Amino acid sequence: MRTVVEIRDGRTGEVLLQKLTGGLWTHGNYFTGEEGLLVAGTASFRAFGADGAYRQVFTVPTVESGGFVTGPGGRRLLIGGSQAGTYLWDPAVLAGPNYPNQVGKNNYGGAREYVTAxxxxxxxxxxxxxxxxxxxxxxxxxxxxxxxxxxNNALTQVTVNTLI
Structure with missing residues (x-):
């Protein structure tokens, strides 16, 4: 089983872009930003731009979910959740290269899923x-x-973090 993303013209239905973005077990979530439609999946972020551009970046750690958050001073940050913590990057990393350095992180089990506000x-x-x-x-x-x-037999936990 595979996960395929198709970008279509809403007026005609014409396929403008089609990409394989992993398998059923490696798909994390979709989210949007000024970069376009983004997909988080096992160790990767993929961006489908309004201009038809496609960008992909692989990450260490192995992120499984992603989105954007507002950091100190209104700084826009890319967030990725993994089994071992939550990681932050400057959104410019979406243009590559692979395996970019994080600008912030927390390390502990039970961080793959998150809510931000x-x-x-x-x-x-x-x-x-x-x-x-x-x-x-x-x-x-x-x-x-x-x-x-x-x-993974970790106890159920909830952890609250403030970006500083």
Whole structure:
């Protein structure tokens, strides 16, 4: 099974761009920004620009989800969640090269899923990290004839971080 992204002309239905973006188990999420439509997946971010441009960057650590957050001073940051922490990059890394350095991170288990918002009204987003539902993902994969077994038996946790 594969994940395919098609960008189509909304008036005619013509396929403008088609890319393979991984497999069923490696797709994280979609999000949008001034770069266009973005896809986060296992160890990668992909951007589909309005101008038809396609950009891809691979990451270490192995991010699984992504989005944008507002940092101190209104700085726009790219965020990636992984099993081992949350990582921040300048969005310019989407233009490459691969394996860019982070501008910030936290390291602990149970950070793959997250919610961001300015909870305290200071203009800087806070990050609430959550464990990933490995068991539920495996059950879904089994219903499609596959498996997603991860030996993760971490306790359920929620962690709140402030970007400084």
């Amino acid at each position: 300015d909870f305290d009204g200071d203009g800087v987003d806070e990050v609430v990290n959550l464990n990933f539902d490995d068991t539920g993902h495996d059950l879904m994969a089994q219903s499609l004839g596959g498996r997603y077994q991860v030996s």
